Amino acid sequence: VRIYLDHNATTPLDPRVGQAVADALGAGNPSSVHQEGREARDRVERARRQVAAFTGAGQGEIVFTSGGTEANHLALVGLARLGRRRVLVASIEHPSVLEPARALGASLLAVDGEGRIDLAGLERALADPVPALVAVAAVNHELGTIQDLVEVARLAAAAGALLHVDAVQAAGRLPLEAIAADTLSISAHKIHGPKGAGALRLRRGLDLGPLWPGGHQERERRPGTENVAGIVGLGAAAELASPDPGLVELGGALERGLIALGARVHGAGASRVPGVVNAGFAGAPGELVVQALDLAGVACSTGAACTSGTVTASPVLLALGLPRERALEAVRFSAGRGTTLQEVQVVLELLPDIIARIRAHA
Numbered sequence: 001v002r003i004y005l006d007h008n009a010t011t012p013l014d015p016r017v018g019q020a021v022a023d024a025l026g027a028g029n030p031s032s033v034h035q036e037g038r039e040a041r042d043r044v045e046r047a048r049r050q051v052a053a054f055t056g057a058g059q060g061e062i063v064f065t066s067g068g069t070e071a072n073h074l075a076l077v078g079l080a081r082l083g084r085r086r087v088l089v090a091s092i093e094h095p096s097v098l099e100p101a102r103a104l105g106a107s108l109l110a111v112d113g114e115g116r117i118d119l120a121g122l123e124r125a126l127a128d129p130v131p132a133l134v135a136v137a138a139v140n141h142e143l144g145t146i147q148d149l150v151e152v153a154r155l156a157a158a159a160g161a162l163l164h165v166d167a168v169q170a171a172g173r174l175p176l177e178a179i180a181a182d183t184l185s186i187s188a189h190k191i192h193g194p195k196g197a198g199a200l201r202l203r204r205g206l207d208l209g210p211l212w213p214g215g216h217q218e219r220e221r222r223p224g225t226e227n228v229a230g231i232v233g234l235g236a237a238a239e240l241a242s243p244d245p246g247l248v249e250l251g252g253a254l255e256r257g258l259i260a261l262g263a264r265v266h267g268a269g270a271s272r273v274p275g276v277v278n279a280g281f282a283g284a285p286g287e288l289v290v291q292a293l294d295l296a297g298v299a300c301s302t303g304a305a306c307t308s309g310t311v312t313a314s315p316v317l318l319a320l321g322l323p324r325e326r327a328l329e330a331v332r333f334s335a336g337r338g339t340t341l342q343e344v345q346v347v348l349e350l351l352p353d354i355i356a357r358i359r360a361h362a
């Protein structure tokens with residue numbers, strides 16, 4: 001049996017969601033006017049209501065996308081096109097925000113040693129008369145740290161800036177309806193849904209254009225025949241998503257256990273979502289720890305999935321001011337629905353030997 005502690009990379013598919021996806025695989029084309037088309041349209045619109053309720057869209061719109069990456073891209077490129085804006089993003093953003101932002105000539109906002117945005121720096125950056133577009137993740141993918149979005153939103157609104165929030169890691173963990181933003185992105189596979197489905201919550205009246213031409217779907221915002229099964233899966237996952245209260249105790253036990261074994265915890269001084277611990281053991285490269293745990297039946301990660309398997313240090317940890325050597329020691333444990341206290345104990349019992357062996361060979 002495996003122990004899965006990599007929920008930030010992806011979450012196990014909920015069987016009820018899997019069933020809903022399977023049932024929708026043979027759906028018709030939602031753009032067709034005949035009965036088969038209308039049935040597919042009904043499925044898509046039901047999912048839209050489920051996602052609207054989950055994200056607190058209110059009068060706003062939901063645009064379905066191929067996932068969090070596309071939703072982030074649509075928000076940044078779409079909003080930047082609404083008028084020339086300076087783009088401001090936190091230096092610890094996920095690549096799906098950071099890279100389109102860089103292509104738009106973004107300025108990076110500094111973070112402190114715990115991964116919190118430097119709010120005074122944001123305020124100074126917003127004082128520039130050219131209107132801005134600010135993009136910030138509610139919860140960081142590598143650290144689990146929560147940004148002060150109330151303050152970010154207040155500063156952005158006061159300066160007439162637009163705000164995009166990447167809520168991919170916040171979904172299912174924090175109430176999304178409490179997040180005031182012009183656009184907000186989510187992804188189905190982080191909430192026990194299928195991969196390749198996501199959505200952008202869009203404030204009403206924001207006339208955001210498509211990333212590419214080629215069709216009238218999603219009210220001209222996202223051309224291409226809808227991924228009906230994926231959308232249905234996202235809707236079902238959204239309806240079932242809720243924070244797991246057991247993760248508070250479990251995450252606390254994991255963190256205390258790791259510290260007792262001598263680990264440093266990255267971002268420990270910031271408020272974090274329960275169950276996510278990014279830790280490093282001095283003298284033990286994270287890559288080797290992850291490999292040894294995998295052989296012992298435990299799945300975890302050295303950082304963002306897209307940087308795993310390479311030996312480049314995590315840009316998130318470097319942005320926190322960690323030296324390269326320390327950043328390379330990071331291991332991200334992310335528990336989620338279904339993780340048990342017993343599993344955490346097993347991991348904590350496996351680690352001392354693993355760390356000692358790696359240190360001995362280093």
Ligand SMILES: Cc1ncc(COP(=O)(O)O)c(C=O)c1O
Nearest residue numbers: 067068069094096141168169187
């Ligand atoms: C914060 C954050 N944003 C965006 C994404 C990308 O989402 P997707 O995998 O659906 O493209 C991820 C995935 O790891 C993420 O953690």
